[in-house]
Amino acid sequence: MPHHRSHRAHAAVLGSGIAGLAAAGALAPLCERITVFERDDPPAECGPRKGVPQGRHGHILLMDGENALAETFPGLVAELEARGSCRVNFGSELRWFHHGVWKVPYDSRLIVHMQSRPFLEAILRERLAGLGNVKFRYRTAAHELDVEGGRATAVRVREAEGPEETAAADLIVDATGRGSSLVRLLAAHGYPAPREERLALDIQYSSRLYRPRPGSQQPWKALLVAQTPPAKRRLGLVFPVEDGRWIVSLGGYLGEHPPANEEGFLDFARSLEQPDLLAALRDAEPLSEIQALRFPTARWTRFERLSRFPAGLLPVGDTVCSFDPVFGQGMSVAARGARLLAAHVDRDPRAGDPKPYLRALARVVAVPWLLTSSEDLRYAGVEGRRPFWLPWLQRYTHRVFRLTGASAPDYDRLLRVLHLLARPPLLFHPATLARAVGRTAR
Ligand SMILES: Cc1cc2nc3c(=O)[nH]c(=O)nc-3n(C[C@H](O)[C@H](O)[C@H](O)COP(=O)(O)OP(=O)(O)OC[C@H]3O[C@@H](n4cnc5c(N)ncnc54)[C@H](O)[C@@H]3O)c2cc1C
Numbered sequence: 001m002p003h004h005r006s007h008r009a010h011a012a013v014l015g016s017g018i019a020g021l022a023a024a025g026a027l028a029p030l031c032e033r034i035t036v037f038e039r040d041d042p043p044a045e046c047g048p049r050k051g052v053p054q055g056r057h058g059h060i061l062l063m064d065g066e067n068a069l070a071e072t073f074p075g076l077v078a079e080l081e082a083r084g085s086c087r088v089n090f091g092s093e094l095r096w097f098h099h100g101v102w103k104v105p106y107d108s109r110l111i112v113h114m115q116s117r118p119f120l121e122a123i124l125r126e127r128l129a130g131l132g133n134v135k136f137r138y139r140t141a142a143h144e145l146d147v148e149g150g151r152a153t154a155v156r157v158r159e160a161e162g163p164e165e166t167a168a169a170d171l172i173v174d175a176t177g178r179g180s181s182l183v184r185l186l187a188a189h190g191y192p193a194p195r196e197e198r199l200a201l202d203i204q205y206s207s208r209l210y211r212p213r214p215g216s217q218q219p220w221k222a223l224l225v226a227q228t229p230p231a232k233r234r235l236g237l238v239f240p241v242e243d244g245r246w247i248v249s250l251g252g253y254l255g256e257h258p259p260a261n262e263e264g265f266l267d268f269a270r271s272l273e274q275p276d277l278l279a280a281l282r283d284a285e286p287l288s289e290i291q292a293l294r295f296p297t298a299r300w301t302r303f304e305r306l307s308r309f310p311a312g313l314l315p316v317g318d319t320v321c322s323f324d325p326v327f328g329q330g331m332s333v334a335a336r337g338a339r340l341l342a343a344h345v346d347r348d349p350r351a352g353d354p355k356p357y358l359r360a361l362a363r364v365v366a367v368p369w370l371l372t373s374s375e376d377l378r379y380a381g382v383e384g385r386r387p388f389w390l391p392w393l394q395r396y397t398h399r400v401f402r403l404t405g406a407s408a409p410d411y412d413r414l415l416r417v418l419h420l421l422a423r424p425p426l427l428f429h430p431a432t433l434a435r436a437v438g439r440t441a442r
Contacts, residue, residue, distance in 0.1 A: 008032040009349055012155050012169035014142040016040075017052055018117075018331040019317020020175035021124040022338035024134050025072040027171070030345050034134045035167065037157050039141040039176075046122035052177075054325065055117040056291040057207040058239045058249035063090075063110055064420035065332025068339050073127050077113065083123065084242035085115040088221045090415060091408075095220035097274050099398060100228050101405030108415055114222060116241045120331075142176065145313070147189040152313040170350050173314045173341065175334075180319040183301065191308055197300040197369070199376050199384040201324055204257035206265055206292045207249040209241075210284040218280055225272045227253065227326070229378035234258075235326060236269055236277045246284060248277070251326060254381045260292035298324045298376070300369055304358035311352050314341050321365045324376055329368040332420060337361050367424060371417070399436040400427055407435060 011031045013024045016038040024034050040051040048055045061069070070076045081087060088094055091108025128134040137159065144156035146166065154168040174182050187193060212218070223238040233253040238246050250258035250268050258268040269278045300321040303309060317334035344357035351357070374393055376382050404411035410432045416422040 009170040009345075010035075010168070011171040011173060012037060012142075012167055013173040013175055014155065015051075015175035015177055015317075015319075016121075016125070016136065017175060017177050017317060017334070018121065018124070019177070019319070019334035019338065020173070021121065021128060022069060022072055022335045023173045023175055023314075023316050023341055024128050025124065025131075026338040026342035027173070027345060028128070028131050028134055030342060030349070031171070032133065035169075036128075036134065036136045037140045037142050037155070037167070038136060038138050040138060042136075042138040043118070043122070043125070046116075046118045048118050052117070052121075053293050054205075055121070057117075057205045057293060057325075058237050058247045059117040059120070059331065060239065060328040061113065061120070062328060062332040062419045063112065065335045066113060068332065068335035069124075071339060072335070072342075073124065076123070076127075079123060080113045080115065080120075083119075085113040085119070086221065086240040086242075088112050088114055088240070090419075091411065093221040094224060095222070095276070096224045096226065097276075098224075098226045098228075098404070099401035100273075101402055102274075103404050103411055104406055104408050106408035106411065108412060110415055110419060114239045114241060116247060117331075119242050143181070145172065145185045145189070145310075147310050150308070151311040169312075171312055171314060171345065173316060174319045175315075175317050177318040178299070178322045180315070182303075182315055182319055186306075186310075189310070191310070192306060194306050195302045197302070197373075197385065199298040199324065199373055199382055201295065201298055201376060201382060202254050203251055203295040203325065204292055205249050205251045205295070205325065206258040206260050206268070206290050207247060208265065208286055208290045209288040210238075210246045210248055210281065210286055211244065212246060212280075212284045216283040218283070223276055223280060225274045225277050227251075228273060229253075229375060230380060232273055233379070234268065234272055236272050238277060238280055245287060246280075248281065253376075254379060257294075258292070260290040262290070265290050295325055298322060298372070300365060302362065304355065304362040309354055309358065311354065312350060314344075314351055314354055314357060316341055316361070320361060321369065323368060324372045327368070327372045327375075327418075329372065329420070333365060333368055336364050336420070340364065368420060370424065396436060397427065400432060403432070403435055410435065 009031045011034045013036045090110040091106045096103045140159040142155045146154040152172045227235045233256040236250045316337040323329045
């Protein structure tokens with residue numbers, strides 16, 4: 001993408017989660033000034049904050065997400081490593097139990113970086129602060145949009161308990177996340193309500209930081225004991241994060257919620273399908289309270305299907321689609337969305353028609369949405385739209401998942417799809433297809 005500021009546009013970015021930070025970074029070379037409005041207090045060094053309660057839970061950044069962030073923030077990966085992120089070879093160093101089998105270990109050459117979510121945010125914020133044309137305004141919540149003649153012209157904000165201000169902007173990026181008011185604000189200006197895809201998952205996460213005891217030796221760097229739908233609804237993970245710690249998250253679907261007290265947390269860990277996570281906890285010292293978070297519904301708002309949409313208004317991240325968190329896609333799709341948004345602004349500097357951007361974003365969202373919804377809908381109790389071909393797809397992917405316990409080439413294809421590096425048809429590669437179907441025939 002060309003790096004120039006010829007457009008002299010002023011952008012207002014609402015929200016400083018990963019989507020807001022990535023959007024500000026991607027727009028910085030294209031805009032004269034960017035103001036990021038954030039409802040939260042200025043964050044402490046790199047601790048969790050109120051507006052991002054999910055920041056206390058395990059957050060994996062998929063390869064495509066890392067690539068998208070590194071395109072926006074050159075040198076990011078080296079910086080993550082230098083400051084203490086953990087390099088994990090996804091194929092050989094992440095031990096993963098899935099659909100009743102342990103994945104076959106192999107050198108995947110997919111090196112992911114694991115760190116806490118606040119640590120990643122802090123590094124992106126520092127990068128933006130160093131750019132010169134990005135300004136942060138904390139304790140400043142956006143609560144209204146001005147739309148004139150089909151264009152979003154300003155955002156109304158209020159700092160702490162102060163008076164309302166009208167912040168005029170050429171571009172307004174809504175990155176306020178799951179709680180975004182965009183649908184309500186559009187309705188207030190006479191726009192139709194967008195359709196919504198919903199999956200009622202009723203998930204809870206409970207998480208805690210640990211430090212492995214000196215001398216503790218695990219045959220993995222990261223561990224994931226995943227749910228096996230439809231029978232089993234519980235999962236647990238151990239991800240290494242900066243400062244030699246682990247973040248341990250337990251999760252359960254459809255009301256099977258991990259408690260946030262010591263005894264309940266350990267009992268839940270004991271109830272997982274494999275004993276490895278509990279064994280690892282015996283070798284580690286807790287460093288924090290246990291924090292719980294409910295996640296009732298995954299939701300995709302189809303803004304791209306609206307016949308009319310205000311010029312200059314660009315939603316990104318969870319505002320558009322809040323995925324089932326278990327599959328770790330949200331930050332990656334947010335980062336990819338920010339790249340798309342900037343590419344659109346490069347072509348159409350005042351976003352006179354955001355529809356091509358919204359349609360391109362929907363095409364990006366569609367793949368991870370299909371991957372997770374087809375898994376979630378294995379649970380009969382999950383309400384959601386079930387296309388007629390779904391049972392067929394589910395039977396096939398279940399076979400592929402089982403194959404990945406023994407066949408490295410098939411596992412490699414699956415990883416490339418899950419990390420959003422390749423499209424799902426790769427799972428129908430002739431060799432995989434032959435093995436998946438042949439196995440059943442036998
Ligand atoms: C339990 C859990 C686990 C997850 N695990 C993963 C994972 O492993 N990998 C992954 O990629 N994703 C994961 N996700 C999803 C991920 O957190 C989000 O998809 C990602 O952070 C992108 O979100 P966002 O930036 O759009 O919104 P958020 O991160 O929610 O940020 C929104 C920001 O907007 C601010 N804000 C809100 N309203 C206003 C307002 N009116 N005015 C100004 N500011 C406002 C908030 O304070 C916040 O800073 C998980 C989510 C949950 C719930």
